[in-house]
Amino acid sequence: MTSLNRRQIMGLAAGAGLASAFPGFTAYAQEKEIVIGGSIPLTGVFAFAGVAIEAGMSDYVKLTNEAGGIAGRKLRLAYEDTAYKVDTSVAVFNKLTTQNDIHLYYGDSTGFAKTINEELNRRGTILMAGASFGSELNNPEKYPFQFMAGPDYVEMFAILLEYIAKAQPGAKLVFVNSDTEFGRDPIEASVKRAKEMGLDVVAQIVTPPTAVDVSTEVLKLRRANPDFTIFHGYVLAPLPEFMSQAKQLGLKTKFMGTFWSMDNSLWANVGAPADGFMGVMPYRYYYDTSPDAPILEKIRKLRPTYQATGYMQGFLTAMLMGEAAKRTLEAGKELNGKTLKAALNSIKDFDTGGIIGVPISVPGNSVPVGRIYQFNAADKQMKPASDWISLKK
């Protein structure tokens, strides 16, 4: 390679970089539209959820615009990839809010929600939700302009505990969580809650988030011999390994998980060892053909193949944002963090079109509703194992 070629190549690379910085093609906000901004992880460790979330939000925007928009205004989703990095998420937030008149925003992580909270409070113009169900965010005083479209992690555990307390009063439990902020989030509060409900947490097992060999943890589980084992802070690994080894040791414990471990396609690929795995789901699955779920029917027409649980989360988040915007505009108020949050909190017994099987309310920063599903390996599907459980505050 001659030096001339090298220069040409490096020059081209540098030129492409500089040229790409020219913002002439950037879309700017148009009048009479409502823009939902989004820091969405389309690459990186959380991309599996981010891609589904983007699809869900885009479909809600599409369906809403086809139906005439919100109070005569069209919805638009303006988002960028964050690779699930907090600093990139903040950069995207700054970029999108500079380029668009944004009053609704989707954030990708608990870290981002905590980082951007001061800025949200300072601006007071944006209502934000996101992929995080962190219990810390479910505090309207500290996070006045944020919400989550489902129960927080402590509430998810509470739904599981309520199910267990009914199914097997006085049951012995083991909590298994990853050694991350995500994994530790509900543990302390849930140990206390289990005790109050007459359930016995006989052991707590903490693993590295990327644990592969879990044989020592399985031995701890055998010593504890619980009736139920609840995982939290994982997506899939090391759950199948845990369950396979426990079954080989003859343990009769029932395994459970929380929302991000509940995607049907994940367990369908695991196959037989996944049979009987249970968990809490705030939404119905894509394939649910219940007669009171017209939105799911529309989604299946739009997208004929299975959509992951992240899709439903994104769709419902956008729906709640849209509903808050609608109520605010119909009341003749301007869109800002305070009016949007007040409108959101006015949502009572709201019909989600079947995404959640019962009417929902948003009393604070969460929607404390969920249902227990159980995986059936023969049908390769998560099936309802309980009715919808609404937590009373």
Place this chain on the structure above:
Amino acid sequence: MRIATAKETYIADEGLLVTSTQRAWMGVLLAMLVLAPFVLNQYWLYLACLVAINVASATGLNILTGFTGLVSLGQAAFMAVGAYTVAFFEGQVGTPFLLNILAAGLVSALVGVLVGIPSLRVKGLYLAIATIAASVILHFVFTHWVSVTGGVRGINVAPARLFGLELASPFALYFVIVPITCLMVLGAANLFRTRIGRAFIAIRDRDISAEVLGIPLLKYKLMSFALSSFYAGVAGGMWAYFFRVVTPESFPFATSIFFLAAVIVGGLGTIIGSVLGAAFMTLVPELLKYVVDWLAPIFPNAGAALSPVRTIVFGALIILFLVFEPHGLAEMVRRARRFFHLWPFRT
């Protein structure tokens, strides 16, 4: 063509800016840095601050890895020590902003010295592994020393205050972060005009020869670790004031790889390489997003479909630089300067 730059004294020979052209360009750069906050919008100011923080940390790593030859994959952990120090002093002690930043550097330097102790016995990949091990230990401390670090939930940091002014926005923080980084870069550039800096380079080039020349290896290696960690600590402290929340997951191991990549892409053993490398690694992924914006009108669902491609292009750009310019971006700058020195003659 540059002529008449003969140096008549040793001091002139060691000068950082030796020609009027260099001084003029430096003046232009400083003027641009001063004017930038009044011209750029919030997004670009945010990126400018982030680049400045990363430049500070990359410069520290370059002192250790580029100039002293000690490979470290612990830079993120040292930054975290600085960030936690700031969060602790700001929240629990209430000391002023600049003192907290200084404390962040000093505490990190102390931790850096401890981590650097094995460097007398091990080097190269072995030392890299030792620094990874230190990162794991520090991560454990951040997670479990709840009374100081807030455990997995971390600590929220109050906005920096200077002379009664609250520094909460990128615009306000720019006026402290960029000058601090400039001072640190200037300090690093001057370091290599001193005996200490030259000792670092001697250790990098052949440590046994350096010892024969009378350079105490342990002292200078630990000094290099301390300086590098000081830079990382100050960068981490500025990071804490910039993002206003510090958790054990704020500085993942990937951040250490980011900084190592930055100094390699920028140019190991050059100060300008640290600046260019950190700017490249921070800004190029952002700039590539504009390509996605361009394609949005002609490519349906460009944002979701092209984001993975953007990541691949960024990776490919790094590989291209390593293959075609192994001495980094600094070498490109040197070549450009040489071209103008000799212009209109060709090299």
